[in-house]
Amino acid sequence: MLDKTYRPGDVEAKHYTAWEDSGAFAAQVDSNAVPYTIMMPPANVTGSLHVGHALTFTIQDILIRYHRMKGRDALWQPGTDHAGIATQMVVERGLAEEGIHRRDLGRDAFLEKVWEWKAHSGGTICRQLRRLGASPDWPRERFTMDEGLSAAVRKVFVDLYKQKLIYRDKRLVNWDPKLHTAISDLEVIQKEINGHLWHFRYPIEGEADRYIVVATTRPETMLGDTAVAVHPEDSRYQDLIGKNVVLPLVGRKIPIVGDDYADPETGSGAVKITPAHDFNDFEVGRRHGLEMVNIFDENAHLNDDVPEKYRGLERYAARKQVVADLEAAGLVAAIEDHTHMVPHGDRSQVAIEPWLTDQWYVDAETLARPAIEAVETGRTKFVPERWSNTYFEWMRNIQPWCISRQIWWGHQIPAWYGPDGTCFVEYDEAAAQAAADAHYGKTVELTQDNDVLDTWFSSALWPFSTLGWPEDTKELARYYPGDVLVTGFDIIFFWVARMMMMGIHFMGEVPFKTVYIHGLVRDAQGQKMSKSKGNVMDPLEIVDRYSCDALRFTLAALSIPAGQDVKLAESRIEGYRNFTTKLWNAARFCEMNGVARDAAFDPHGAKEPVNRWMISATTLLAREMDQAFAEYRFNDAANGLYHFIWHSFCDWYLEFAKPIFAGEAEAPKAETRATMGWVLGQLLHLLAPIMPFITEELWSQFSLPGEGPLLTASWPELDDGLIDREATEEMSWVVDLISQVRAVRSEMNVPAGAQLPLILKDASPVVRDRAQKHQSLIARLARVDGLTFDDGKPAAGSVQALVGETTLVLPLAEAIDVDKERQRLQKELDAVAKDKEKLTKKLANEQFLAKAPPAVVEEQRSRLGEADQRAEKLSAALSRLTAA
């Protein structure tokens, strides 16, 4: 017996445990089934579940559950990412509370702390994922710093190094002065800052009272200037090119060079050049062989290469001092307010400093070439397609990828240095030692590179490292490449592009055939959710309040194929919670009326139109689901199910069944019960990928012995023989009739309980037959007692309406408001007349007749015919009304 109300909390826990314990989430490596693979984006170990995760994992779980039911060997590979900087920051913060700095512990002891932290607080997200109903192959869970995955990282590094696709270089990097590490271009975010533009006068050497004016947003960097650039053809400065200026405050003589970089239109046309602290200036410096004066230490404090009074100053303090000193010297020409973009570290949120250091780089340009080609040729497709443009744009302009980080938590770079600095890049220390010994001809002491790799380096290998690469495993052969990667657009560059590069390079094939890009989840007003705005919705709270199924269904219903952002409104979730209740009660209705699934029931053999109609509609719904899932149209799938279950199944079919079950109708109860059981069973299957819990619970009540859980059930494959146009047309007519009667009753304020007689005028034999056959259904649903046929003039006080070619006449017991009735009919007539006019005009247009497809012309003709008929009948009804 089903409880009166659905209790999602108990049900969710019960079924999830049963599913997981049964091992049914597991991929079947040895089966004959065609594999279906989704690589779960490894969540940060530091993370906890937010609604963005809920969206992406729900979509993946829907796809996995659907394909599992379709008979595919589904592998959903779960895992977590070590999230280098993020995790290190979390642990450092914890240590700071105890007054400890990681330096105090030393590298090994610190890393031990991180592993300890990971053991007890890491991976929260995987536990939370279970509350979402996610069904990945948990025993295959991987971590990017597992032994196996670390081995993959070392092999990739060594191979790329030997192929000269990884190299070490000294160049400007984005230096984070707070975290004391280099970061990649992608980890830099631009922030608009209200600052100033300072115009300084630099004295020309040997020419008293002659100056060149340069402007800067960063006065402190002038201490590192090693040139002033002007455009080579700038007429104002022709005589100055080749001369020197005396750098104020420093006294260094620096050249004035001609370089295209200087834009004559901007400012004075002259620009100061600080090659060690600006990416553009670095290039100018290279072109002119300029000196690089590095003026900062790792904290972005001034170092000893600046005049003594500035040494040790923090960069913004130095800025003030430099400006003050230049002002005192009368060298400030102007100060303007100036808004500009300043690069910041995405983790530390401090302004990054271009800084000259040795770092490791991946030759991304070379790796990108085949990855671009793979998308161009369609071996990997983006859905929606437009995201491939974003991918191309970035990949075609890709810069060397800085992969070394000056932190401790991560994969330490497999490079060892000999006493003279010779670098040995090898798979492990023993190999490096052997190489070094051979190189030096004796045993030497090696020191490993201190740096670790960018977290995304290991994530890039995820599609094959998790399957056992570089070992030649069965999994690798079977599940690579994956079918679809599901993710948000925000990590196309960070992750998708890099998986493409690494996958193609090391596996010889793309890592996934489709990339489905969904939107970001925002609040109901479209605002980004953030703690500071206080508009964050916790998915687990939603699950507690509305049920997991309601959340999943909402996310599916909001996932439109165009991949727009998802605005999550609580009212929507509430509505879909109501939907689960509706389904629950429908199932209770079935149970109360002796509806059961019957293994012997063959839907092809159903006789009653009402049953054949529902079987047909269910078949069409199943087709619709297949199409929706194939095209990643989750909203269509959700809306189709919602509308069918609520409106077709509950509003009409269950209502039609009431008189049948009550014995008022001729239709056999047995066939209707069996059909209803069959339909309910199909619906539970179709709904299961999106709403796994309530469907499993209901299935446990309606499944037959030996059928097993819905989780592993087979997806409905319904043949064309079940589609029944005749029954559909017949029942649609009955539905229309009932709707018309209800509308008239409502508009004429007929008391809800009152029974009315119904007369059909001008009914064809077919219509008469239908009306008689379904009399009891009409009686019950439209509250009609007594159906007669009479083509004569309706009695006074009758109300009329149209259903197809037939006029309904409802004699009302009390005197009707004739004016009101006239208005009602006139309104309808006006609408029809308007329609008629449009169609007539169209059909009178020779161009239309000549050029439009015949089918369209025919359709318009038949519509005009119908409109004519309706207009005629309505006019007749109106004149009868006036006459009476």
Add this chain to the structure above:
RNA sequence: GGGCGUAUAGCUCAGCGGGAGAGCGCUCGCUUCACACGCGAGAGGUCGUUGGUUCAAUCCCAGCUACGCCCACCA
């Protein structure tokens, strides 16, 4: 500076070269024996703007306006 997206009912959004849709909200009526998280009936839109293509445009194309996002080294 480049690129992308969006503009349809009060709100949130689907849709589509030939008859304007959903959910929520709103109005009216219902203790109808599965469900008030419900049932029934309604009201409500010149589909942002201007032009073009077409027999036909809410839909395709171009411009404009507004909003949002991404990328970018301009002093």
